[in-house]
Amino acid sequence: MKFGGWYENPGKNIGMSHAFSLILVAMLVLFFVYPSLVMTAIGTANSPPQSRYVVVDPSGGYDLWMEALNWMRYNTPDPKLDYLATYEQPKNGTYPYPESAYGVMSWWDYGHIITYWAHRIPNANPFQAGIGGGKTHAPGASTFLTAKSEEEANKVLDALGINGKPGARYIVSNSYMAYSIQPIFAIWNDEENVAYDPVLLGQNVRPDPMSYYESVAYTNQEPFLIPGLKSFTSMEGKLHILDGNSLKQYRLVHETPINPNTEGGNREMFSKNVYNILYGGNIPVENSGVVKIFEYVKGAKITGRAPPNTMVTLTNTIKTNIGRTVRYSQNTSSDGTYEFTVPYSTGEPIAGQTIFDTKPAGPYTVTAGNISKPVDVREEDVLNGGTVTLDLI
Incomplete structure (x- = not known):
């Protein structure tokens, strides 16, 4: 042993710089493979190491990200890009992706772990690429x-x-995105009325929560933060908080286990209660998966004849892989015919496509007046934009 940071063994010397490099590599491996251990040990810049028994899980739910993205790696189509290959930046700035390639949309914070665990291409990453927004509202994550x-x-x-294909096939969201940082998305997109700020607007101003992503409610004691209506009507809200109900081309295909102690997740039931009480919502006040994966599909059309000037409704119950049930519904008015576009098939997955473990519990039910009929939808029709005919007269 030599003092001054050198370790001597036959044929090899390791200096202090090498030792620090080894420590750094070890920490990176721990962060990606066992992130909860690192976060528990070192805390964050704004908080010290925390006990496992506190309200907020110090891991930030990264173990659940690992579960979700490993599921994605083995249950979604192979993009057929060599994960370990070296790729040169194209001179024209556009890489010639193969037909099999697709993107995964999420907030930029999670771009690297999408690459690392899922072996998929994120639309945005921590290099600040793909965020979009700004004064021109450029297309991107924001x-x-x-x-x-x-x-x-x-x-x-x-x-x-x-x-000729959309830039993303999958959208991955977590409770932190849905319940804690939606105002940040809006700031990147250069929106107005992002969050009520009593310093800027004055302590005596009573904000309209309908106009913000985050607002303030006043009680007899003191003001406290509440989610504004925009956090539920945004695409992030429609997907993660409302579970994609009524959306035509986005379906929930997998969710992780529940953990109400993650940051954001610890606000889920409170936020849903606010939505029901203040904004006239009608959703279950329950905890759901911390990380959710949605697929963007062409959707199958269900169409047919129905009595004119009649409201036509479509309903189903989606059962997720963790046993949760989600109500799915749409409605439209008939002028003699009606049409719905639905993202879920009632059949089984197709080999080589998404091997979803979240699906309808049975056929769709379509109702016009006092006539109700069941209808099944094939997975091929969802993926290719096929049509199913169902007359209600």
Whole structure:
């Protein structure tokens, strides 16, 4: 042994710089493979190491990210890109992706773990690539997650597309995105009325929570933060909080176990209660999977004849892989005919496509007046935009 940081053995010397490099590599391996151990040991810049018994899980739910993204790796189509290959940056800035390639949309914080665990291509990553937004509302993660409608979100994915396909096939979200940082998405997208700020607007201003992602409610004691209506009507809210109910081309295909002690997840039931009481919602006040994976599909059309000037409703119950049930419904008005586009098939997965473990419990039910009929939808029709005919007269 030599003092000064050198260890001597036959044929090899390891200096202090090498030792620090080895320690750094070990910490990186621990972070990716056992992130909860590292977070528990060193804490974060804003908080010291925490006991496992506190309200917020110090791992941040990264073990659940690992579960979700490993599921994605082995249950979604192979993009047929060599994970360990070296790729040179194209001179024109556009890489010639194969037809099999696709993107995974999430917030930029999670881009590297999507690459590392899922072996998939993130649309945004911690190099600050793919965020979009700004004064021009460029297509990217911020514009997709804050989109005010499904159609607007689809346009973002189409604008990011390659090879004539949308820029992302899957969307991955976690409770932290849904319940804690939606205002940040909106700031990146240069939106107004992101969050009520009493310092800027004055202590005596009573904000309209309908206009914000995050607002303030006043009680007899003191003001406290509540989610604004925008956090439920954004695409992030429609997907993660409302479980994709009524969406035509997005389906939940997998969710992780529940952990209400993760940051964001510890606000889930409170936020859903606010949605029901203040904004007229009607959703179960329950905890759900911390990380959820959605698939963007063409959707199958269900169409047919129905009595004119009649409301037509479509319903189903989605059963997730953790045993949770989610209500799915749409409605439209008939002018003699009706049409729905649905993202879920009632059949089994197709080899080489998404091997989903979340699916309808049975056929769809379509109702017009006093006539109700069941209808099944094939997976091929969901993936290829096929049509199923069902007359209600």
